[in-house]
Amino acid sequence: MKKFILLSLIGMLGLSTMSFASRIIQVKGSDTIVNASQYIVEEYMVNHSNARIAVTGGGSGVGISSLINGTADIGMASRNIKEKEIQEAKKRGEKLNEVVIGFDGITVIVNKNNKLSNLSHETLGKIFRGEITNWKELGGEDGQIIVLSRDSSSGTHEFFKDHIVRDKNTMKTAEYGKGVLYMPSNEAIKQEVLSNKNAIGYIGMGYVDNKIKSLTVDNIAPTIKNVGNKRYPIAREIYWYVKETDNKTVNSLVKYALSPAGQEIVKSEGFVPVK
Template sequence: MAPRPARQPPGDPPWLLVLAMGLTVAVTGCGTVPDQKLSLSGSSTVAPLAAEIAKRYEARHPGIRVDVQAGGSSRGIADARSGTAQIGLVSRALKPQEADLQATTIAIDGIALIVNGANPVRSLSDDQVRAVYTGAITNWRQLGGADAAITVVTKAEGRSTLELFLEHFRLDNRRIKASVVIGDNQQGLLTVAGDPHALGYVSIGTASQEAKAGTAIRLLPLAGVAPSLENVRSGRYPLSRPLNLVIQPPVAAGVADFLAFARTPEVRDLVEAQFFVPPAR
């Protein structure tokens, strides 16, 4: 008696697998573009806006995925230079020693002083801010507030918000007497919202968004100018900055396309939804 042929295990028959493999090869050979990935990293101020722009870009470009990570402007510069990320997120203008990089400005932001919403203090002079951050003033009573020690909140090294804050108030970071050192804007907002005696500084855009949502913070004027989009747009607000996408030339075609998209009217609503000012065209 002839031996019975071995039974096929359950599942797809071999011919179907071969056909599927053949179709895959055929489709690829017809020129279908494989999935592409763009990587962005850096400023925690720019990252949320970049992530929203990325979602819209992905919706218009099937097969392209955009990964956005925060970590500070210094990381954005380093990652763009090393190729760890194709685009660095940097919430300041490039420095002379960064002339090897190219920046595309996607929005304008400002830096605001923030206090807890229950704090009765409505404004601080530049001299008072300097005195608080260097330890010359340590109690809110010295500023017209409650008899309570000031919780001084500052940013960690590598954050452009820290650099600009120090430059504006003519401070040396080695002289800062900080109670709390935070990384991103959300940490700063949570710290100040949770401590009635805290003083900090964060992005106007992020702070305005949180205040509108009911977070217990208040933005203070700077040099008598309210921290508003209108004042940032007009140039009246004294502490503003560009929010940049930074690349190391030469730029790849896919990266150039994303940079161009991030400057189009198609994303203006996203910029304004984050409480930033769209750049001049």
């Protein structure tokens, strides 16, 4: 009898745990906007204390795939959804809505001791394809260029490849060079550039600080104005992808992200608000 009661209690606890887990809204995806999204969620929950929301990174690909397979309610992304992802969602009977929550300028960074201050997008392409390998070829000091990129799960990796490595898809088969070092996060790239005078990498503008040197691209700086009007060559949207749902918390959270308060958070995290 005691054994039966114990098993019953364990079963009830399991059901209770499943029920609790099912009420947690999962926001997953882009590491570029994970901090901004976390801040938005924290501020949202100040006035929605009953909401349970978890925010985790992993990359844009992870966010969108998690949304499609049902392990996320919101997929954070720093790139557009791919056609194959749209089709996979359709196979599952899901329609995904694209929500632009802000704009980002992918910022090219070097060590503060690097003499260069500007590179053209064509030259950047040659560096990241491995066609230019020494800083002296660009008027800098003699030293092998250490090229840093985000890993392939990153939407920033994809966007930079399309717009710089493949020169806005005029070089559709071009890839990153063999010597490129792939890093797991914006912060990892920033720390490597900070410690290595020959390194070059790219990060979201929300991660830029005065410890590193930001380059202009085609003599255009990644400022709020230049990113907002898309004059900066590597400007892009940052997204939340959501399913069409009647979940009040998800819909309310998206609405908050686009509200003046939510957009102020986007701005405070170093990105350009849409409103």
